[in-house]
Amino acid sequence: MQDMDEHQYQILEMLFFDGGNTKSVYQRIGDKNQAIFNGEIKLDEIWINREIVKEINGSHRLSPLNARLTNTFSLTKSNVVGLNSDSKIKPILLVYTLANKEQLIAHYTSIINKLAEDGLFPETSSKSISVVAWVTRKKDDETQITLPSYYPNYSREQKKPKSECNCLAQYLIFFEQTNNSLKPIASNIKNAILKSLRVANIKDDDEKLFKESTFKKLLQEKSTLDEKVVKFEKNIYLWSINVMRGNHKHVLGEIQAYIISIFSEFFSQYTPCNNFLYDNYVINDISVATEIEDCNLIFNTVHGVKGQTHLATLYLESFYNSEYESTQMSEVFSGLSSLELISTVENEITQLKGEIIELNILGKPGSKTREKKIITLNNRIDNIKKYSKMLYVGFSRPTHLLAFAVEENRFNELAINEDVWDVAYI
Numbered sequence: 509m510q511d512m513d514e515h516q517y518q519i520l521e522m523l524f525f526d527g528g529n530t531k532s533v534y535q536r537i538g539d540k541n542q543a544i545f546n547g548e549i550k551l552d553e554i555w556i557n558r559e560i561v562k563e564i565n566g567s568h569r570l571s572p573l574n575a576r577l578t579n580t581f582s583l584t585k586s587n588v589v590g591l592n593s594d595s596k597i598k599p600i601l602l603v604y605t606l607a608n609k610e611q612l613i614a615h616y617t618s619i620i621n622k623l624a625e626d627g628l629f630p631e632t633s634s635k636s637i638s639v640v641a642w643v644t645r646k647k648d649d650e651t652q653i654t655l656p657s658y659y660p661n662y663s664r665e666q667k668k669p670k671s672e673c674n675c676l677a678q679y680l681i682f683f684e685q686t687n688n689s690l691k692p693i694a695s696n697i698k699n700a701i702l703k704s705l706r707v708a709n710i711k712d713d714d715e716k717l718f719k720e721s722t723f724k725k726l727l728q729e730k731s732t733l734d735e736k737v738v739k740f741e742k743n744i745y746l747w748s749i750n751v752m753r754g755n756h757k758h759v760l761g762e763i764q765a766y767i768i769s770i771f772s773e774f775f776s777q778y779t780p781c782n783n784f785l786y787d788n789y790v791i792n793d794i795s796v797a798t799e800i801e802d803c804n805l806i807f808n809t810v811h812g813v814k815g816q817t818h819l820a821t822l823y824l825e826s827f828y829n830s831e832y833e834s835t836q837m838s839e840v841f842s843g844l845s846s847l848e849l850i851s852t853v854e855n856e857i858t859q860l861k862g863e864i865i866e867l868n869i870l871g872k873p874g875s876k877t878r879e880k881k882i883i884t885l886n887n888r889i890d891n892i893k894k895y896s897k898m899l900y901v902g903f904s905r906p907t908h909l910l911a912f913a914v915e916e917n918r919f920n921e922l923a924i925n926e927d928v929w930d931v932a933y934i
């Protein structure tokens with residue numbers, strides 16, 4: 509539910525609830541703390557709770573230590589309970605300077621390697637080891653830190669689509685992302701199915717390689733497995749939706765099975781190319797992979813990893829709207845919760861409103877100054893909510909190691925609780 513715009517929410521409410529007057533059983537599931545999508549952070553209260561709410565707060569992904577930290581950035585009163593007992597690793601603050609910031613990634617991987625040596629980190633896993641940031645575009649001002657500041661080899665250009673891929677998994681990665689449209693990934697999935705036929709040198713009745721139109725014609729005229737064109741398009745749609753939601757591994761398995769069924773029904777004399785179907789490739793949309801000290805790292809935006817599960821996540825602070833996470837949310841990093849911080853600001857607004865009323869009654873000046881301050885404080889609340897959601901999403905990805913990078917001068921302004929964090933200097 510948190511991934512919906514208001515018009516989508518209203519349509520569902522009208523069709524399946526209608527103020528409680530319909531006979532439909534309408535179950536709404538989601539996490540308001542993760543309402544970031546389409547490159548935006550939703551602050552409007554689009555999803556309104558019913559009178560009775562069933563809270564599902566257990567997380568098998570998060571350890572108790574990671575859950576405790578993540579909860580401080582929650583904007584709801586319901587806290588997540590970390591049920592992952594496999595990890596006892598405390599979150600780590602990585603403190604860097606402007607001079608050594610490019611050494612940060614290597615230090616992160618060395619920590620992972622050491623944890624693995626000590627038996628605290630799984631040696632093999634299908635889950636990724638990730639590096640994420642809010643801002644991934646390089647700034648002209650080198651003092652404004654973003655992801656390329658830490659890792660200069662990172663390039664947004666590496667995320668452009670490839671028209672021809674070497675294996676099926678790549679087709680689920682290299683596609684143009686335009687306003688979360690399904691069309692590019694749907695096109696890629698269709699191309700992947702056709703590529704599986706080309707690799708096996710399978711041709712149509714006219715001895716030509718299959719195109720989308722001739723493949724659909726084959727389904728329509730010869731299929732006996734309920735794989736008519738409508739069903740085919742429905743599959744493409746569902747697979748595309750799931751790729752956009754980050755369920756790449758599940759989609760990959762379903763498409764592999766689908767291609768095998770196509771060969772079995774129509775081309776039993778041919779064998780699907782195992783290399784094309786099953787070659788390993790890091791499954792992660794709009795990501796960039798690199799090898800550092802035997803550690804396969806995935807670089808991505810916070811928006812890009814929403815819904816994913818990582819073995820380890822390094823959240824890099826970045827310059828956004830003249831602030832960093834560590835400055836905008838300094839009070840929360842120093843011990844308050846986001847809700848407590850918002851309450852503090854709201855109390856200040858209430859006090860200012862009272863002062864304005866009193867000044868107006870007495871005919872004294874000063875109300876305009878206070879009104880301007882109220883506007884500033886309301887903007888502050890909006891920013892707290894934005895940053896809270898980004899940090900909540902980023903911090904709730906890993907099963908084991910959670911790390912956050914903060915510049916030394918900004919770190920020195922924080923009152924860090926060492927029961928919550930381990931601190932490591934680069």
